[in-house]
Amino acid sequence: MRINGNTYTAEVTSQERLKTDNKTPIEIAVDNQDAYAVIFEQDAGAVTSDFFYLKNTSDRDLKIYKIMLHTITLDVDISVTTGVTGTPTSGTAITPVNLYAGGKASDVDCQGRDGDMALTGGNTVDKLYLHQRASGETYVGWQVWDYPAPITLPSNTAMVLNVNIDPTADVDGTIYFYFD
Numbered sequence: 001m002r003i004n005g006n007t008y009t010a011e012v013t014s015q016e017r018l019k020t021d022n023k024t025p026i027e028i029a030v031d032n033q034d035a036y037a038v039i040f041e042q043d044a045g046a047v048t049s050d051f052f053y054l055k056n057t058s059d060r061d062l063k064i065y066k067i068m069l070h071t072i073t074l075d076v077d078i079s080v081t082t083g084v085t086g087t088p089t090s091g092t093a094i095t096p097v098n099l100y101a102g103g104k105a106s107d108v109d110c111q112g113r114d115g116d117m118a119l120t121g122g123n124t125v126d127k128l129y130l131h132q133r134a135s136g137e138t139y140v141g142w143q144v145w146d147y148p149a150p151i152t153l154p155s156n157t158a159m160v161l162n163v164n165i166d167p168t169a170d171v172d173g174t175i176y177f178y179f180d
Contacts, residue, residue: 026065029178033103034060036096038110041172044076044163045115051171053088053117055158058107058179063150064159066176069130070142076130077165082151084122084158091117096177107179109158119160125151127164130171150177 011019029035044051056062069078091111098104111117130143153159161173 025063025180026178029180030099033098033100034180035099035178036106036108036176037099038094038096038108038175038177039173040094040112040175041170042112043114043168043170044166045168047163047165049116050081050084050088050119050160050162051113051115051117052161052173053084053091053109053111053113053119053158054153054160054175054177055109056107056153056155057109059155060179061155062108062153062157062177063180064153064175064177065147065150067128067145068142068174068176069128070172071130071169074166074169076163076169076171078128078130078171079124079162079164080126080128080151080159081122081124081162082153082157082159084119084160086119086121088113088117088119090115099176117160119158122158122160130169 013019026035038054040052042051067080088111091113094110094112096106096108096110098106126145128145151159
């Protein structure tokens with residue numbers, strides 16, 4: 001018999017003993033084909049522009065556990081804002097990739113735009129500062145934010161990446177998330 005919990009999976013052996021598996025929630029999500037990466041490259045275009053949009057269209061919680069960003073042009077200050085409202089203006093669909101090779105598609109609406117998508121409201125949950133390449137530096141590299149507790153988007157909740165400083169920098173990004 002298999003028992004599924006939020007964090008651990010357990011089963012009873014033929015000797016009626018409890019057998020546990022100490023996988024992380026992310027590892028369990030990958031096994032269940034519920035873990036994804038979304039890769040994008042956008043140019044925000046103007047200060048206060050929402051250039052990346054992710055909405056959970058599933059009936060389960062979407063949990064963002066890692067954000068990786070990179071820019072090579074200028075310093076960039078980005079807000080991660082959850083609970084935004086409205087419909088994205090002129091966004092282009094971005095399809096997340098399942099971390100289980102050949103796995104099912106994600107239940108999200110994900111869009112990017114080189115410019116503002118005109119979304120409103122929400123709460124800033126993090127500010128991400130991207131450092132540019134300085135004189136003498138050959139490469140700054142990817143900057144990574146691993147969250148000790150995932151950013152959680154309940155069903156029908158959206159988040160955006162919004163630029164606060166430098167409207168002209170290209171931002172390359174990868175966001176890792178799973179459904180719980």
